[in-house]
Structures are given as structure tokens and as C-alpha cells.
Amino acid sequence: MEPIITAFLAVHIVSGTGALFCGALPIFAPKRKGFHTRWGKCFAACMWGVLGSAIVLTLISRNAYFAALTTSATLGCFSGLRALRRKRPDVRQDDRATGLDWAVTIAALGVALLLAGLQVQGHVKGTPAVVWSLLAGAFVVGGYDLLRFAFPAAWPFFPRLWFYEHLVKILTSYAAVLSAFSGSIAFRFLPDPWKQLWAPIAVQILILGMILWYARQNRRRASAAAGG
């Protein structure tokens, strides 16, 4: 079993390092086909390497804490990428959630519920605050996604919602990679929980700024198109 664990651990570390560098490039690039999509695909491929190896390692080690971490990260990354295929569900039937979206989200919520049950019974090793935070994050993202799948044209839908959903969810996935890198490798000298949380804080500052920036840009474009 040891060589298998070492092999998947190597995949996990190499993919994680790749995601860390590939993921930084499309963030500031113009959001159109070309550089952004090319490096975005590299980031997605690395993330699947990270999450795939994490799933295998979780199953081997039967560690519920890693399972919570993997479930939450997989759901965020999957949902952020799938948002690109659900741009206009109000006009195109093909842009509505498919069986795959429903299956992955319900499965992730099922795993999260199971882990919550195990945590309540005291069977989970790891800091309870971190495990419950991860599970709560999975419930919020999964619950939001299920509502969007069931009522795709209801609030908060508007034609550019996919853009913001993609932005928030993918940047949150990137924050998870940065946080893991910081907590376990680069910034171990910082006190807890700063060494794990500075990355999500920095990324959240970026998300807030980017939402404001793009909302302003879209309003300017809309008023220019209307001749105002």
C-alpha cells in the first residue's frame, strides 16, 4: 500500500504546484478566448489531478477530515467550471443543468451529510472547527446550486450571472490551493490560523474588487449600447 500512497501523493503535490502557477495566469488576463482559456484549461487539468489523487488518498486512509476537505474543494471547482456551460438557461434548454450536475452535487451533499453524521458521533479526526467550516461551505454551495438547477431563471439569475459564478467559484478553488501551499509549505512560520487564512482573505479581497470592476464595466457597456 505504501508505494501506491507515495505515487498518489506525488501526483497530488505535482498537480497542486502546477495549479498554483497555472491558476495565477488567467486571473489578470483579459476574459476572452486565448490566453485566459488556455491557462484556465491547464489550471482545471491540474485541479482534477489534485482532487482525483485526494479522493484516492482519502479512500485509502479513510480519513474523514480529508474527505470533508476533498468534498468541499471538488464541489467548488466542478461547479465553477460547469457554470460556463449554463450561461443562458432562460433561452436555451441545453444550458440547463444536466444529469451530471445533479448527480455530482447530490453525491457531494450526501458525502457531506454522512461526514456530518460521523463528526457528530465523534468519529472524525482533525480540528472540529475546520471540519464543520468545510462541511458548512459544501452545504451552502451545494444548496445554492440545487436551487439554481431547479429554478434556473429565478433570482438571482440575470444574463451575466454565469460570469460572476465562474469568477467566485474558481477563485475560491484557487484560494484553497494557495491556502494548502501556504499552510503546509511556504508560510509555516506564521501563527495559526493566519498561515491558512491569509490566502482566502487575499483572494476574497480580489473577488470583491473584481465584482465591482466588472459590474461597472458591464454597466458602461450597456449604457453605451443603449446610446446613453
Added chain:
Amino acid sequence: MRLHAALQRRWAAAAVAFALIVTIVAAVLTLASGRHAAGVPARWGELVVWQALVYGSWVPIGAVVDRLVRRSGLTARLALLLYACGLPLAAAHAAFATGLDVLFSPAARAPEAAGHWAARMPIDLLVYLAVATFVVAVRAQQLAAEAADRAAGLAAALDAARAAAARASPGAAEPPAHLFVSVGSRRMVVDVAEVEWFASAGNYVVVNWEEREGLIRETLSALEQRLDPAVFARSHRSTIVNLARVREAASLADGSWRLVMSGGAELVVSRTYRDGVLERLRR
């Protein structure tokens, strides 16, 4: 529009309530595990009140941020203001939450409060940023939805005016009985009565009939003027439906409607065109 805004506010409040309840439940369960491990009884009521005070206190902070966002608009000044408020607000909230922790927790001691406050700071910074992002996102969504509604209303009024002008003109042509449609490299003659719906694709129109589709090089608005208004109706900015081919209609949660066509396709009737389409379907 006012009813729509009220509905949006209600949805936003429901989203806040959902996130708040999940957070409080997670925090209560975290503390209960700690007490269980220390062999102390959980005392659920006390834990719920404690965590409801800690996380519920973000609601008035969110309301203040909301006011700020509404007053400033989505500007660079707002971004600077939100960033500048972050540290003092998070520091003040961390102090408030630390006070509650000392008050409610038998393990927390006042002399250790400074360390406790320092450990709380990054969490409160993160929560503040999440609250500010949610408020900004809701406002951006509201403004974008209002702009889309206004644009659709203007487009509908323009289409109606064009149709009325075409009907009033003495030389107005009869609606065509057939359309010349490109399907791949071939051209086909399609009976207009067999068409289920037309969809806009830039300067082209996608024609859907008998589960097939083809293209016409014409804009949707130009085609609409040539079609028989007794048979075809605009259901969305980008679709025209054949009313005779509608099999089923059902309302959706946001006030729009879903039409099921005779071929099984599902189309959305936006709020702008809803009343007109439903009225004509009833006739």
C-alpha cells in the same frame, strides 16, 4: 418593477437566512464537540444563543454596508471605502465576539482574551469580506436585471411600433406562406405553419420545425414584421413562437412562463412578453 424589487429583496433575505443558519449550526456543533471532548455537558440552548449573537451581529453590519453600497453606487470610491472599513470593523467585531466567548465559555479566561482576539481576527476579516461581497453582488445583480428589463421593454415597444407601422402602410405585403431556409449546404422550402419557433442568432434567424433547424439570413425583428401576428408572437427578446404549436404553458418561480411546444421543446416567455402571449393563447 417595484413588486419585482420587493421579490428580489425577499430572495436576498432568504439567502442570508440560509447562510446564517448553516453557519450557526456548524459553529454550535463545533463547540459541542469541544465540550464533549472535555467531558462538559453541551447545554445546546446556551450554545445557540451564543453563536446566534456572534454571527447574527453580522446582519446589522451587512445592513450598514448595503446602505453604503446604495448611496455610493458601484464605484472605485466604494471599493476603497469597503477595503478601508474592513480592518476596523473586523477588529471591533472580533473584540465583541471575544467578549461573548469570555462570557459564555467556562474555558475562556479574560487574561487570555488578547490572544483569543488575535486568533479571531482573520476569521472576522474573512466574514466581513464575504458579507461585503454578497451585498455588492446583490446590488450588481439588481442593477443588471433592471437594465435588462428596461432594454427588453424598449425592444418590445419598438417591435410593436414597427408592426403597427407595417400594418398601417397601404402597400403592406401579405404574410409569407413559405420560407426559404438554409440547412447545411442545401436550401429548403418550409411551410410557415409548420414552424414551431424562431430564435435570434445575430444577423440570422434559426428556424425550428418538425425537430429540425435551419437558418435564414435576416434579423428576428425584420422577420417578425413579415409574419402573421395572429399566429406568431414574440415570447422573448430572442424568440418568436407559433401560438398554434404551443401544447402546454406553466408559470415559473420568477414570474416568467415556460411553453412546451408540440415537438417537446421547452421555451421561456419572459416577463416583458408574458401578458401578451398568455392573452393571445387564451383567445
